Amino acid sequence: xxxxxxxxxxxxxxxxxxxxxxxxxxxxxxxxxxxxxxxxxxxxxxxxxxxxxxxxxxxxxxxxxxxxxxxxxxxxxxxxxxxxxxxxxxxxxxxxxxxxxxxxxxxxxxxxxxxxxxxxxxxxxxxxxxxxxxxxxxxxxxxxxxxxxxxxxxxxxxxxxxxxxxxxxxxxxxxxxxxxxxxxxxxxxxxxxxxxxxxxxxxxxxxxxxxxxxxxxxxxxxxxxxxxxxxxxxxxxxxxxxxxxxxxxxxxxxxxxxxxxxxxxxxxxxxxxxxxxxxxxxxxxxxxxxxxxxxxxxxxxxxxxxxxxxxxxxxxxxxxxxxxxxxxxx
Amino acid sequence: xxxxxxxxxxxxxxxxxxxxxxxxxxxxxxxxxxxxxxxxxxxxxxxxxxxxxxxxxxxxxxxxxxxxxxxxxxxxxxxxxxxxxxxxxxxxxxxxxxxxxxxxxxxxxxxxxxxxxxxxxxxxxxxxxxxxxxxxxxxxxxxxxxxxxxxxxxxxxxxxxxxxxxxxxxxxxxxxxxxxxxxxxxxxxxxxxxxxxxxxxxxxxxxxxxxxxxxxxxxxxxxxxxxxxxxxxxxxxxxxxxxxxxxxxxxxxxxxxxxxxxxxxxxxxxxxxxxxxxxxxxxxxxxxxxxxxxxxxxxxxxxxxxxxxxxxxxxxxxxxxxxxxxxxxxxxxxxxxxxxxxxxxxxxxxxxxxxxxxxxxxxxxxxxxxxxxxxxxxxxxxxxxxxxxx
Numbered sequence: 221x222x223x224x225x226x227x228x229x230x231x232x233x234x235x236x237x238x239x240x241x242x243x244x245x246x247x248x249x250x251x252x253x254x255x256x257x258x259x260x261x262x263x264x265x266x267x268x269x270x271x272x273x274x275x276x277x278x279x280x281x282x283x284x285x286x287x288x289x290x291x292x293x294x295x296x297x298x299x300x301x302x303x304x305x306x307x308x309x310x311x312x313x314x315x316x317x318x319x320x321x322x323x324x325x326x327x328x329x330x331x332x333x334x335x336x337x338x339x340x341x342x343x344x345x346x347x348x349x350x351x352x353x354x355x356x357x358x359x360x361x362x363x364x365x366x367x368x369x370x371x372x373x374x375x376x377x378x379x380x381x382x383x384x385x386x387x388x389x390x391x392x393x394x395x396x397x398x399x400x401x402x403x404x405x406x407x408x409x410x411x412x413x414x415x416x417x418x419x420x421x422x423x424x425x426x427x428x429x430x431x432x433x434x435x436x437x438x439x440x441x442x443x444x445x446x447x448x449x450x451x452x453x454x455x456x457x458x459x460x461x462x463x464x465x466x467x468x469x470x471x472x473x474x475x476x477x478x479x480x481x482x483x484x485x486x487x488x489x490x491x492x493x494x495x496x497x498x499x500x501x502x503x504x505x506x507x508x509x510x511x512x513x514x515x516x517x518x519x520x521x522x523x524x525x526x527x528x529x530x531x532x533x534x535x536x537x538x539x540x541x542x543x544x545x546x547x548x549x550x
Numbered sequence: 551x552x553x554x555x556x557x558x559x560x561x562x563x564x565x566x567x568x569x570x571x572x573x574x575x576x577x578x579x580x581x582x583x584x585x586x587x588x589x590x591x592x593x594x595x596x597x598x599x600x601x602x603x604x605x606x607x608x609x610x611x612x613x614x615x616x617x618x619x620x621x622x623x624x625x626x627x628x629x630x631x632x633x634x635x636x637x638x639x640x641x642x643x644x645x646x647x648x649x650x651x652x653x654x655x656x657x658x659x660x661x662x663x664x665x666x667x668x669x670x671x672x673x674x675x676x677x678x679x680x681x682x683x684x685x686x687x688x689x690x691x692x693x694x695x696x697x698x699x700x701x702x703x704x705x706x707x708x709x710x711x712x713x714x715x716x717x718x719x720x721x722x723x724x725x726x727x728x729x730x731x732x733x734x735x736x737x738x739x740x741x742x743x744x745x746x747x748x749x750x751x752x753x754x755x756x757x758x759x760x761x762x763x764x765x766x767x768x769x770x771x772x773x774x775x776x777x778x779x780x781x782x783x784x785x786x787x788x789x790x791x792x793x794x795x796x797x798x799x800x801x802x803x804x805x806x807x808x809x810x811x812x813x814x815x816x817x818x819x820x821x822x823x824x825x826x827x828x829x830x831x832x833x834x835x836x837x838x839x840x841x842x843x844x845x846x847x848x849x850x851x852x853x854x855x856x857x858x859x860x861x862x863x864x865x866x867x868x869x870x871x872x873x874x875x876x877x878x879x880x881x882x883x884x885x886x887x888x889x890x891x892x893x894x895x896x897x898x899x900x901x902x903x904x905x906x907x908x909x910x911x912x913x914x915x916x917x918x919x920x921x922x923x924x925x926x927x928x929x930x931x932x933x934x935x936x937x938x939x940x
Binding site for chain 1 (some may be wrong): 569570571572573574575576577594602608610611621622624626647671672673674675677678679680681682683685686687688689691692695696697698699700702703745746747748749750751771789793795796798800801802806891933
């Protein structure tokens with residue numbers, strides 16, 4: 221094996237996030253709209269149990285449920301866990317308990333935060349009451365958190381609940397917003413890392429399969445056709461052809477290149493697989509299948525371990541490759 | 551020991567819309583499930599197992615949604631499985647459910663697929679660029695448009711054929727009370743005048759983003775025999791997969807699809823699909839995929855699928871009506887889109903397709919594909935039992 225593994229694979233953060241919109245439907249809708257009025261409603265199941273929050277379908281019979289029941293905003297801790305180091309976005313910034321709380325009048329427990337100062341102050345069977353948000357909006361966080369039932373009134377303001385979706389004045393809440401963010405550390409494989417480090421030096425490094433002799437760029441460390449490890453490195457030129465392409469005219473959320481742009485499969489000379497890149501340097505309608513192109517590199521002082529070192533591919537002006545030469549790459 | 555017979559006992563689907571904000575995710579599923587169970591004349595105790603499918607969790611931002619959907623699916627105390635094969639998932643979910651009956655493990659299976667696209671944005675979810683990569687991705691349209699261009703080059707198809715598909719499917723959708731887009735007045739000319747989104751794919755040649763669900767109840771031979779008016783008997787099933795990219799991959803006419811079709815026709819005893827199949831529900835999210843899949847499935851020789859379309863043979867009344875329900879071009883709740891193809895095929899042979907019924911349909915194809923044309927799932931259903939269950 222050539223040096224793969226002799227250097228640490230590259231990795232970089234990948235943050236993925238979206239403010240999801242949840243339509244609550246008729247049952248959870250009743251629950252969140254009651255919260256806006258500082259009331260808590262549950263629903264009665266076929267076995268007589270009162271579920272809080274209300275469930276849309278009976279856990280026993282699967283029938284749709286409709287009998288709403290008001291329950292108290294006071295109840296009993298069924299179980300709990302201490303959150304010593306609160307995370308961003310959680311109800312409290314100071315240490316708190318996640319508690320399962322059976323509200324008076326309910327048969328099931330609601331999960332919420334309990335502000336108790338220290339774990340020593342929390343116990344199963346403890347009586348607690350809701351600390352309502354100063355400005356309820358129709359969201360589970362209208363209950364800012366729970367406190368001990370006998371805690372003195374807390375004059376400090378509560379944080380605002382997360383926003384709910386815009387709606388007509390006076391209309392009930394039908395959609396809540398649920399921001400979800402995933403923070404990954406994305407790692408490249410050892411082979412891809414060598415290719416990326418090559419890019420940082422202005423080089424294009426692929427690998428050849430020992431069985432089928434096909435050249436892959438980026439290299440994969442194994443041939444997807446033969447299933448064997450690939451180790452032989454091949455340095456490729458920065459010229460090639462457009463095999464096929466599309467012209468992206470549509471703007472969309474998260475887009476990083478301003479449309480219209482030509483997204484093209486570029487087959488480098490000597491490679492057996494094309495990769496997607498941009499084509500500039502001529503009008504979009506002049507881009508052709510088989511057109512000869514050359515990489516346009518950023519100034520070398522801007523190079524890093526990314527294919528974005530090549531801003532785009534531009535026509536070389538040479539004659540197009542004949543269709544027969546690349547038909548098997550489509 | 552061969553497979554046991556399996557049949558579709560009933561089907562159901564939601565009214566599909568861009569935003570079904572009137573219902574929750576569980577409520578959306580139940581709309582389809584309640585219709586399927588009513589159509590099949592079964593109640594919850596009749597259901598032995600539930601098989602759920604949906605496309606990437608990123609679309610709704612709920613990881614493992616089957617867990618919180620168990621109540622709505624009546625799955626408490628029963629086996630509940632979730633299937634995931636990207637856009638083909640509705641089809642492969644139905645096939646996993648079928649296998650449970652064919653294997654003799656269960657008598658009646660509820661199978662459900664859904665997508666609530668309005669909870670996020672599919673273009674965003676399908677265009678996330680990991681570090682070190684070139685951010686040129688542009689959703690599914692951006693992915694497939696270059697391959698459509700390759701098809702045009704390879705087949706020499708005239709440019710207006712894509713518009714013929716789009717106009718046909720949208721007009722068919724107007725006959726379907728559940729369809730998302732219902733455009734009885736659309737024409738080939740109006741499609742060709744619509745905006746070019748991902749050249750060569752136009753706006754009107756592109757599937758919508760839909761909220762919706764589809765459900766079916768499948769059963770064994772005894773259950774199928776009891777269906778008033780006749781069940782849809784499952785004659786053949788097949789699934790194949792291939793990697794998204796490898797050197798020399800045929801992106802226009804993928805090997806996995808050809809292999810899946812060959813195995814399907816063999817099992818169904820079909821030697822001439824164009825003559826022997828009465829209706830086809832084929833996964834066509836962008837118009838050009840009709841001729842591409844006609845070739846991949848073996849209804850036409852390579853390079854000639856567009857001739858069937860251009861000649862009107864795939865329209866209602868043609869030799870092989872394709873997507874009489876309006877297809878994915880009229881309705882696209884991604885995870886459910888494959889199951890809609892499978893269930894619409896079943897409705898045709900059960901004679902329950904209403905205004906878009908293909909007269910005398912006895913044999914129908916349901917087809918789905920997903921990922922970068924890398925997952926294929928298909929079935930053949932018939933009005934009668936297969937002659938020799940293999």
